[in-house]
Amino acid sequence: MISRLHRHLLWSALGMLALATAAHAKDTGMAFVSSEKDNALAVIDVKTLAIAGTIPTCKRPRHMQFLPDGTTLMVACGDSNRADLVDVAARKVVGNIPLGDDPEAFDLSPDGKLAYVSNEEDGALNVVDLASKKIIKSIPVGKEPEGVKTSPDGSRVYVTSEVANMVHVIDPTAGKVVKNIQVGKRPRRFALSADGSELWVSNELGASISIISTRDLAVVQTINFEVKGMRPDDITPVGLTLARDGKTMFVALGRASHVAFVDVASRKTNNLVLVGKRAWNVALNRDGSRLYVANGLSDDVTVIDIAQAKAIKTVPVGRVPYMVVVDD
């Protein structure tokens, strides 16, 4: 297993080209959905949008991300204090990595060697060496860290703290917080603009997005959401992802049961698409034509056709779906 992982990491050392090639080489044509209550991933066939099976995992799987090989899905499990490594082609767990107490989300270093993991229980960002499977650093942050994002050059790691209402800017080499940026209430998740100059942060109880300038490390703008027929208190944005063309940000509005299509340049919401209850994390397919939305309260995934800004199907999945990764 370790040698296999090493091989994967070697692949990643070849850079983004290798990543793209590897990902193309092993398309499963499936979408994977982590389900907090079922200790399993639901597998959706992206052609038929039907359930193709389930993959048992460690307990309370939440955040998922492909390793640079494009075939191994790393799945962080809050109640097992580890990540399982899922071979998506074989649809089974082929290894695991300890992540520390109550891991929620993570991001990888650009070289794919390190995982930066938010540990809710400890109020820490753990740095995990994937090859040796060791936690090599634990950096204290505000309570209940959640979203993690590595800057493209790897020099910074951004982490939200849901309790401190801050984004911590961390220098991963020095292993310390270099700046705390106050954002809205209960900040959750991140997305970077196409040129990397803006970091968007969803504020679940702020009903807003804080836009941070990555140069100045300060909030430059706040986008407040409005949904007709919904009250501000019902708008709880969480998951967000940038369209492949970089022009639109897709933001799941939580209890408001809609996904907002926000024009990045004008900050205006151009479309609102009705989805399931407590729309949570969002994920794009490869060509960026479809958006998959995990609905945490209705236990399903809504698939949106982006060009038409319309939900085309809702697929029942496991209980309390958290995140979707599409491998089409």
Add this chain to the structure above:
Amino acid sequence: MTERIRRPAGRILVAAIALCVLPLHAATLTVGVLSRADDERLDSRQVELAYLGHPGGAPAQAVGVAIKESQFELDAADLKIKIETATARDAADARAQMQRLEKAGAVGIVLDLPADWIARAAPAIKIALFNAGEPDDVLRAGQCLPNLLHTYPSERMRADALAQTLAVRRWSKVLVLHGTTADDTTRLATVQASIKRFGLKPVAVRPFKISADPRERDLANPLLLTANLDYDVVWVVDTDGEFARQLPYRISLPRPVVGDGGLFAVAWAPNFERFGAPQLARRFQRGLGRPMTGHDWAAWIATKAILQAALDKAMTPAAQLKALVQPGFTLDGFKGVRLSFRAWDRQLRQPLLLTDGQGVIGLAPAEGILHPTNVLDTLGADAPEGLCKTR
């Protein structure tokens, strides 16, 4: 002292001291906590019974959890927090202790005191007082005060939460069983009003009595008390909790029990699984070695309110009070929505958890219940009722 500060020279002096001192030393904020001396509710035998809706420990414990949880932000703002705890033996003592804490510079006091002590002591105090343990609606109505904020849900909020739930389920025929203590009588009236408000039908209202007199034994017999009637649900009012705990599954019809037995509406339950609640519940359990109760939640959120206002630069008692009741001042109570203090009676609007003690079955406001401005205001006294006259 205030006279002196008002004089220009005094003001300049104070400003000069502030300028010299602030960059060197962290500002310190004092939070007062006042609870009852020799609290019978916290006797170890009583706590072991773990009746839902009863406290599990002293409020200062939850205050400590809130401060610890906020340590990162407090450090970043160079703000130190001092907890000043006190206990009171009666209403007069409560007033003396509140005055002492006020004089000691507390920006606010978290209270876990009986309603009549609060009613008699609070009018003498100017700083923010947080009622974190007393559900009596009179403190939010006739006895309300501009500086008396309530983080513990009122009795009426609890009754409304259950009544809405029954209304949405269409379990409309309600048999009410109630105790006969003074508290039971007050709470019975609140329950009956909620039953009426949500269009339920009380089919009968029957007293029970736990008695030392063997001739009265039938008055606590669940089968006899619930016989010869048709009803969808039994609603039991039992402040003490002993009778209600034994009621479910022992009544004459196969019907659910709600109120102080069966299904409860509470401010917090340690096994709540949504909205980040497990993290808070675990922090509490890990720190104090006991589960977090509704009383703990109320003391915890009161402290969070003080800290949040302080982090927003409200450092004096007057500034605190002003900040707390601003319409934009919202709190994250780990219940999935923003919480804020109602302008009309200073009650913290909040969802309530419906639980049987094993798990959280649902939340109130119930789905389908509507309100013209904020659905949370379907729980408890609403603005148009005008029950609190002094603002």
